[in-house]
Amino acid sequence: MRTYSAILVSGGAGFIGSNFIRYLLGPESGFQGLVVNVDALSYAGNLDNLSDLAAGLGGTRYFFERADICDRAAVEDIVARYRIDAVCHLAAESHVDRSIMGPEAFVRTNVLGTFTLLDVVRQAWRGRDGVWFHQVSTDEVYGTLGPSGSFSEASPYAPRSPYSASKAAADHLVMAYHHSYGLPVSVSNCGNNYGPRQFPEKLVPLMILNMLEGKRLPVYGDGRQVRDWLYVDDHARAVWAIMRGGRPGHSYVVGGGNERENLSLVERLADIVAEETGAGAELYRGLITLVPDRPGHDRRYALDSGKIRRELGWEPRMEFDRGLRETVRWYLDNPAWIERVRSGEYRRWLDSNYGWRQGGKA
Numbered sequence: 001m002r003t004y005s006a007i008l009v010s011g012g013a014g015f016i017g018s019n020f021i022r023y024l025l026g027p028e029s030g031f032q033g034l035v036v037n038v039d040a041l042s043y044a045g046n047l048d049n050l051s052d053l054a055a056g057l058g059g060t061r062y063f064f065e066r067a068d069i070c071d072r073a074a075v076e077d078i079v080a081r082y083r084i085d086a087v088c089h090l091a092a093e094s095h096v097d098r099s100i101m102g103p104e105a106f107v108r109t110n111v112l113g114t115f116t117l118l119d120v121v122r123q124a125w126r127g128r129d130g131v132w133f134h135q136v137s138t139d140e141v142y143g144t145l146g147p148s149g150s151f152s153e154a155s156p157y158a159p160r161s162p163y164s165a166s167k168a169a170a171d172h173l174v175m176a177y178h179h180s181y182g183l184p185v186s187v188s189n190c191g192n193n194y195g196p197r198q199f200p201e202k203l204v205p206l207m208i209l210n211m212l213e214g215k216r217l218p219v220y221g222d223g224r225q226v227r228d229w230l231y232v233d234d235h236a237r238a239v240w241a242i243m244r245g246g247r248p249g250h251s252y253v254v255g256g257g258n259e260r261e262n263l264s265l266v267e268r269l270a271d272i273v274a275e276e277t278g279a280g281a282e283l284y285r286g287l288i289t290l291v292p293d294r295p296g297h298d299r300r301y302a303l304d305s306g307k308i309r310r311e312l313g314w315e316p317r318m319e320f321d322r323g324l325r326e327t328v329r330w331y332l333d334n335p336a337w338i339e340r341v342r343s344g345e346y347r348r349w350l351d352s353n354y355g356w357r358q359g360g361k362a
């Protein structure tokens, strides 16, 4: 099993990145080195996601650097200063709807940013052993499925939104750096993540918060689109398993094995929120409203995770209904997090406390 002394986690203030960092620094991972969180703190980046690290869990092993991954000089400086020997790359523009409205930011961060990170480490790591670059990607690069079948590592790339196209381009660059320069790399393509600390523009938190505010629950089209849901902590374990034992130049599909139609997911969430708040079950279901479909909306994703299960012994642990309930409880238990994200208070605090390139321990 590989191990590292200093891991750069890009996008560590986001939903998956913050949960991954917490996992890395927790007891289960066995990781003993430094974690350097490099995040531009875009609208989706939230240092509140890591407040428990600032409160002591991270000890002296957690560092935060506010930097844009497209800023080559900043990335070079960080890689050299911390003697980074592994990268887990999560920083991205990640919301499909936003990519349809404004694709440029997606090409910039997801393609140029990935290129910049890759190229900096290619030069910094020349002749060095024991280094690794892991790219966190999505099942959306494979396009859409009919009613049967599932995506695997052998599926052709066929992205259909600017978001998935930019992630596909990034994945290709990562593999090209392996084949052209010998960089040890891996890619994971996972399904829809859910869990605590997800920015409330994505389906699960948006629905929970709308229910709590009595707002309608907008579901695209006929609500029959199928997604394969993965609990964020199961994803963190998968990424770490690949970084430690995955084969260089290989990709791994990571699915939770929880295929659900969007409408039935929202109905189940409505029931759980009703149970947890003591409201009548029909109250929240009654807020569900079908709205015109997203252009190019992929119909169905399903994932065959056989490779990571066979090669690395990974499997999801979280049972879907329990994961949904824990997620609902987290949002019910953290009104201050929600208020700060939504009111703009967090952005004001950020602007007055964190200038650009103001590195150091968070």
Ligand SMILES: NC(=O)c1ccc[n+]([C@@H]2O[C@H](COP(=O)([O-])OP(=O)(O)OC[C@H]3O[C@@H](n4cnc5c(N)ncnc54)[C@H](O)[C@@H]3O)[C@@H](O)[C@H]2O)c1
Binding pocket: 010, 011, 012, 013, 014, 015, 016, 017, 038, 039, 040, 041, 042, 043, 044, 045, 046, 067, 068, 069, 070, 089, 090, 091, 092, 093, 094, 095, 109, 113, 136, 137, 138, 139, 167, 190, 191, 192, 193, 194, 199
């Ligand atoms: N959320 C999912 O369901 C899902 C599924 C599959 C793959 N992924 C992938 O996982 C990764 C993380 O997703 P997420 O849901 O946590 O996203 P997120 O939007 O919650 O977080 C993204 C983070 O990247 C940071 N960032 C954005 N642009 C940056 C830049 N130019 N430089 C530095 N930092 C920047 C943001 O500030 C934010 O903290 C992404 O690469 C995404 O494509 C997500």
